[in-house]
Amino acid sequence: MGVMLNIEGLTKSFGANVLLSDISLTLNEGDKVGLIAKNGAGKSTLLKIIADDESYDRGKIFYHDFTSIGYLEQSPHFDPYKSIIDICLTGFDTKSSALRCYEKALASGDSNEMTSAVQFMDFAHAWDYEDQFKQLLHQLKITDFAQKIGQLSGGQVKRVALAKIILNEPKLLILDEPTNHLDIDIIEWLETYLSKSRTTLLMVTHDRYFLDKICNRIVEIDRQSLYNYNGNYNYYLEKRAERIEAQNAQVEKARNLLRTELEWMRRQPQARAHKAQYRIDAFYDLRERASNTRNERDVKLDVNATYIGKKIFTAHNVSKRWDDKVILDNFSYTFSRYEKLGIVGDNGVGKTTFIRLLLNQLEPDSGYFEVGETVKWGYYSQEGIKFDEGKKVIDAARDIAEHIYFDEKTQYTASQFLNLFLFSAADQQKYIAKLSGGEKRRLYLATVLMKKPNFLILDEPTNDLDITTLEVLEDYLSGFKGCVIVVSHDRFFIDRIVDHTFVFTGNGVVKDFPGNYSEYRAWKEAHPTQETTSTKPKEKPVRQTVHTSAPKLSYKESKELEALTEELFQLNLEKLELDEAFSGGEVPDIVAKAARYEEVKRLLDEKELRWLELSEKVQ
Secondary structure (H helix, E strand, C coil): CCEEEEEEEEEEEECCEEEEEEEEEEEECCCEEEEECCCCCCHHHHHHHHCCCCCCCEEEEEECCCCCEEEECCCCCCCCCCEHHHHHCCCCCHHHHHHHHHHHHHHHCCHHHHHHHHHHHHHHCCCCHHHHHHHHHHHCCCCCCCCEHHHCCHHHHHHHHHHHHHHHCCCEEEEECCCCCCCHHHHHHHHHHHHHCCCEEEEECCCHHHHHHHCCEEEEEECCEEEEECCCHHHHHHHHHHHHHHHHHHHHHHHHHHHHHHHHHCCCHHHHHCCCHHHHHHHHHHHHHHCCCCCCCCCCCCCCCCCCCCCCEEEEEEEEEECCEEEEEEEEEEECCCCEEEEEECCCCCHHHHHHHHCCCCCCCEEEEEECCCCCEEEECCCCCCCCCCCEHHHHHHCCCCEEECCCCCEEEHHHHHHHCCCCHHHHCCEHHHCCHHHHHHHHHHHHHHCCCCEEEEECCCCCCCHHHHHHHHHHHHCCCCEEEEECCCHHHHHHHCCEEEEEEECCEEEEECCCHHHHHHHHHHCCCCCCEECCCCCCCCCCCCCCCCCCCCHHHHHHHHHHHHHHHHHHHHHHHHHHHHHCCCCCCHHHHHHHHHHHHHHHHHHHHHHHHHHCCCC
16 A cells, blocks of 8 residues: 655644644555644644645655545635536546547647547546536535535535536545535435545544444644544544543642652752753653643533423414425424424525524514513524634623633633633634634634523534534433424434424425434435425424324324323433432432332433324325
């Protein structure tokens, strides 16, 4: 297996900020490498350097003689006035060049030029190149090839860029957050393609399922250095924990030795002057090693929601359309206290529109939302927030509140609160303009939670956040004593948070599934001709599931299905409360609670099976 890329002694700084220090990296042919680090640690910078889009201070980069590189940026940019197909066929690759020569020869009418162009097309195997592009774009759900780039959404532009890179067949594929702004179906398609492809891959992504399925190697940037792990993401987590434990043990050993050396150094200078210089030099080296603490504390957001009453919101026959596109069609639903809902669906089917209707940012065409008086929204939008780039991080937080009071026991200063979001004291003094995209998203998330909401709505919260921040957020949301709606393409994230899922299938159809996304996907694969119950209209809204207009259920079965939906929700809620009780330390009446826990699990298995049996009868 040949070497595709070799990096030696690479160093990169931005002013006084050293991102990468004397790093080395080798990529062998066929490697599929995931690059992991905290936001701002230099992931995207390293990819740009390898793709020759960024300079570096010193070091050497060696490419294999026949290495061709395909580089997907986080946010690809194309000429907004060009069509999709023109962008796809514009490039410096052999096939695109052959096509341009052929079109030029056709226009000129010169027979000699045409002969050369035909030979070039034969050599490049480019006769069906345009058809290949169209077929691939179809798979990526892009069908209007004449549409201008400037008319596309961010997700559509990302798909065009993917198609362009994939058909160019580079030897080395570099992907920077490839799953951002893609819907789940496209992510799964890309996951399958990359798993089967023989192309050497280096990518940055926060999608842990994506990492685990594709990568055979993980490289971590930590404190300006690289660490290599030959295995998938789960293997990396295990070995990284062992490395940090070993480093902490070395630091503790150095500290113990430092105490002895410190006594020696504190003696009178006259006594020290006769000692060996090497011991004095060793003392300063030891002091540096002893201060190299990992700061791998378990960051936990101990932020309680403000009180929320029993009445949350009810949707009464809500309808909304954009021109001929139906977003909601007589949608009715009653949302319950402490409910955690996931929303999935293709781009453009109305997920964000649904949220904006709920928040009263849009008016429905008909129907209305009735919201409880105690509900206090916290909305994290995928568009983000416009910060004053000239302000420091701490000043942006203090603009919202100098002190944050959640209850008598939980109070934070703005600085302490930012620290929970992995902003150190030094980070808080940075100007916002100097932050990475992920750091800005993390600051945005902090400002949302500073306002003490009891109903969180998170629209694509995982975009640009690093895995460390996502894990902190997941732990927080799992124990959040309020309501949550999550719109996300990150399957791992949504699986950890939600207790049931709305599936937006288009044309105003919203299907409710009593489980997370992976459970829904498994159910869908096992029942390819079936779907979950649809939230179609009824005169009176029910607790969760509203049946379609033509059910194949008897009246008694319809009532049983409605009752089962309510029971499943309550049982899942009870299971969550018991999980929290067991994880909290001493548990009163633990024998009784353990017995109840087993009973709840048995009931869930039994009732979910019956729920699925009944739901299959609904068209």
